[in-house]
Amino acid sequence: MTAQSTAPIIADTAPAPRSINTGAHWVVRTLEQIGVTRIFGYPGGSIMPVYDALVGSRLQHILVRHEQAAAFAADAQARLTGTAGVCLATSGPGATNLLTGIANAYMDSVPMVILTGQVPTSVMGTDAFQEIDIFGMSLPVCKHSIIVRDPDRIPELIRQAFQIAETGRPGPVLVDLPKDILQAEAHPPISPSRPKPGPSRSISPRLDAATALLASSKRPVLYIGGGVALGGAVDALRDFMSRTGIPAVATLKGLGCSHPDAQNFMGMLGMHGSREANMAVQESDLLICCGARFDDRATGRPDGFAPSAKIIHMDADSAEIGKLRTVDIAVHGNLAAALYAFDTGYLDISDWRDICLQRKREHAFDYDAPGNGIFAPAMLRQLSEAAGDDFIATCDVGQHQMWVAQHCRFNTPEAHLTSAGLGAMGYGLPAGIGATLQCPNKKVVTITGDGSIMMNIQELATARRYNIPVRILLLDNSSLGLVRQWQEHFFEENYSEIDLYDNPDFADVARAFGVEAFTVHSRDQVPDAIERLLNATGPILAHVLINPRENVWPLVPPGKSNTEMMEN
Amino acid sequence: MNTNLLSVSLAENEGALTRLIGLVERRGFSINALDKSAPTGGESRITMEVCAREDARRIDILARQVSRLLDVNTIFAPQDIHVSEPTGRQSCRPQS
Numbered sequence: 001m002t003a004q005s006t007a008p009i010i011a012d013t014a015p016a017p018r019s020i021n022t023g024a025h026w027v028v029r030t031l032e033q034i035g036v037t038r039i040f041g042y043p044g045g046s047i048m049p050v051y052d053a054l055v056g057s058r059l060q061h062i063l064v065r066h067e068q069a070a071a072f073a074a075d076a077q078a079r080l081t082g083t084a085g086v087c088l089a090t091s092g093p094g095a096t097n098l099l100t101g102i103a104n105a106y107m108d109s110v111p112m113v114i115l116t117g118q119v120p121t122s123v124m125g126t127d128a129f130q131e132i133d134i135f136g137m138s139l140p141v142c143k144h145s146i147i148v149r150d151p152d153r154i155p156e157l158i159r160q161a162f163q164i165a166e167t168g169r170p171g172p173v174l175v176d177l178p179k180d181i182l183q184a185e186a187h188p189p190i191s192p193s194r195p196k197p198g199p200s201r202s203i204s205p206r207l208d209a210a211t212a213l214l215a216s217s218k219r220p221v222l223y224i225g226g227g228v229a230l231g232g233a234v235d236a237l238r239d240f241m242s243r244t245g246i247p248a249v250a251t252l253k254g255l256g257c258s259h260p261d262a263q264n265f266m267g268m269l270g271m272h273g274s275r276e277a278n279m280a281v282q283e284s285d286l287l288i289c290c291g292a293r294f295d296d297r298a299t300g301r302p303d304g305f306a307p308s309a310k311i312i313h314m315d316a317d318s319a320e321i322g323k324l325r326t327v328d329i330a331v332h333g334n335l336a337a338a339l340y341a342f343d344t345g346y347l348d349i350s351d352w353r354d355i356c357l358q359r360k361r362e363h364a365f366d367y368d369a370p371g372n373g374i375f376a377p378a379m380l381r382q383l384s385e386a387a388g389d390d391f392i393a394t395c396d397v398g399q400h401q402m403w404v405a406q407h408c409r410f411n412t413p414e415a416h417l418t419s420a421g422l423g424a425m426g427y428g429l430p431a432g433i434g435a436t437l438q439c440p441n442k443k444v445v446t447i448t449g450d451g452s453i454m455m456n457i458q459e460l461a462t463a464r465r466y467n468i469p470v471r472i473l474l475l476d477n478s479s480l481g482l483v484r485q486w487q488e489h490f491f492e493e494n495y496s497e498i499d500l501y502d503n504p505d506f507a508d509v510a511r512a513f514g515v516e517a518f519t520v521h522s523r524d525q526v527p528d529a530i531e532r533l534l535n536a537t538g539p540i541l542a543h544v545l546i547n548p549r550e551n552v553w554p555l556v557p558p559g560k561s562n563t564e565m566m567e568n
Numbered sequence: 569m570n571t572n573l574l575s576v577s578l579a580e581n582e583g584a585l586t587r588l589i590g591l592v593e594r595r596g597f598s599i600n601a602l603d604k605s606a607p608t609g610g611e612s613r614i615t616m617e618v619c620a621r622e623d624a625r626r627i628d629i630l631a632r633q634v635s636r637l638l639d640v641n642t643i644f645a646p647q648d649i650h651v652s653e654p655t656g657r658q659s660c661r662p663q664s
Contacts, residue, residue, distance in 0.1 A: 135582075135583060136583070136586065139586060139587050139590050140590060140594055144638050145583065147583075164638065169636075317636070318632050319629065319632035319635075319636055322626070322628070322629060323629050
């Protein structure tokens with residue numbers, strides 16, 4: 001033995017205690033100070049310092065199984081709370097996997113703060129391992145993006161991200177955190193507590209011209225969009241609707257703003273809108289657009305949309321006004337204030353109301369379907385009625401999404417979480433997880449299809465891990481139904497890559513994840529299935545077999561005006 | 569195709585120029601000419617000659633989309649472009 005070999009294996013000087021003042025600790029501390037209680041994420045190399053600092057934190061971290069699900073779950077939580085949802089991922093693939101979820105939040109104006117790890121600043125720009133310019137990639141889908149280059153500025157910049165995400169028109173804000181910044185000692189100046197969003201711009205709207213236009217209108221229609229809920233204007237809208245009796249229609253995101261049983265509510269407009277809604281808009285002489293943006297799925301062929309209507313456009317975002325339709329009167333600002341202050345004067349629209357109400361009665365949906373098979377619209381109607389005012393639907397994308405919009409009853413806009421602008425398959429299950437965590441006492445039901453569920457089916461593991469009682473209603477038509485419907489009608493039945501005949505047995509798949517599951521084959525099983533689903537105390541999946549030939553009606557063909565509705 | 573000048577005062581933040589140029593391109597305009605001043609006081613002046621790729625794209629809408637960017641401090645409307653408000657526009661902002 002040499003003297004050298006007898007040297008103690010452990011150095012005789014104690015290792016320096018791990019600092020609790022690194023940038024990463026300030027990330028966690030700042031989130032706690034802001035009042036964040038839950039974050040969704042997935043660890044990896046560059047973000048590891050934050051995961052190190054999370055141990056012992058008050059923050060509840062929900063480990064998803066794919067970063068996209070972290071963004072979708074944070075999105076759902078944000079839609080329910082009105083405050084920014086938070087998701088977290090590492091650099092490179094972790095960050096790029098978030099992008100679809102970020103884009104979803106951007107398209108639907110959802111407040112979100114996204115924290116991404118990044119390679120150390122010394123190697124940024126050198127194609128380092130797991131280096132991707134997520135800052136650059138995020139620019140088109142974020143309200144704002146920030147790279148933190150000074151550890152002392154971490155609290156300030158994270159607070160700024162929340163403030164940007166939550167004020168004005170909400171949206172996602174990305175904060176990119178290089179690893180060396182996370183590991184460096186930080187001594188930030190003491191920050192004030194979370195800045196409260198100031199009262200949004202109000203009021204004293206001068207709506208004389210709008211009042212005059214309305215007074216001369218014989219066939220006014222109110223066109224309700226997602227901006228009503230974002231602007232906290234649901235009560236004001238309902239007040240306006242009952243004060244005026246003006247027939248009202250809603251976009252996909254506008255559902256739930258009107259009371260669903262309001263006599264003058266005509267339902268959803270657009271491609272899969274109701275006949276009474278589309279006809280009211282097409283015949284109107286004045287369209288009062290409230291927090292909507294003339295999206296192509298709502299308008300159909302733009303030059304055929306409400307062709308003889310003058311337009312009053314009320315929106316919090318001036319860049320939406322006149323973007324797709326020239327307006328006669330623009331009201332930019334706080335929607336609630338504007339709606340309350342809208343002096344409607346004397347309206348003589350009883351004939352017009354009668355026409356609209358008559359049409360609503362004539363075109364009420366028929367839930368009788370031949371045979372013993374499960375008619376999805378009827379099942380969704382029954383589900384929504386059984387769940388009542390506690391119902392929250394988180395939808396995937398496809399035929400079932402449109403059936404939910406048409407046949408479920410939403411008493412608040414927050415009861416209907418759907419990927420509206422982006423139309424992202426895979427939203428439903430992670431959103432169901434986020435919504436159930438946020439509202440454990442509500443009846444949250446994820447409504448999905450056999451195509452969509454496979455986009456994020458790994459999140460069954462998340463539901464099981466935390467025993468989140470998300471209720472999954474999987475409507476299985478063994479195909480990509482909406483694409484099949486389009487191929488049937490617009491591509492001469494030339495079916496291409498829509499047949500999912502070789503799907504796995506979804507009940508078996510769910511059980512393999514440890515999730516309770518059952519299969520529903522026939523109509524007489526539906527009431528029991530709904531009851532079992534709604535009364536579940538842990539995650540549960542109902543695998544419902546429906547007719548593969550069932551379509552969504554009505555349908556406005558692409559490129560046609562909303563008067564040219566196809567019906568069954 | 570009509571060309572228009574768009575001139576903004578831009579904060580010298582990381583990515584600000586990329587964000588601005590990306591927005592202009594993404595919203596359907598090509599950039600024929602671009603001038604950026606050296607920064608003074610943390611700001612630089614960007615002047616762009618832009619051309620709509622489709623007739624329906626309006627410079628006034630682009631200007632309002634640009635003005636939403638957090639790095640854009642001021643948007644100038646030189647006389648040869650018209651950053652119009654929508655016809656009959658009324659605002660419910662408080663009148664100062």
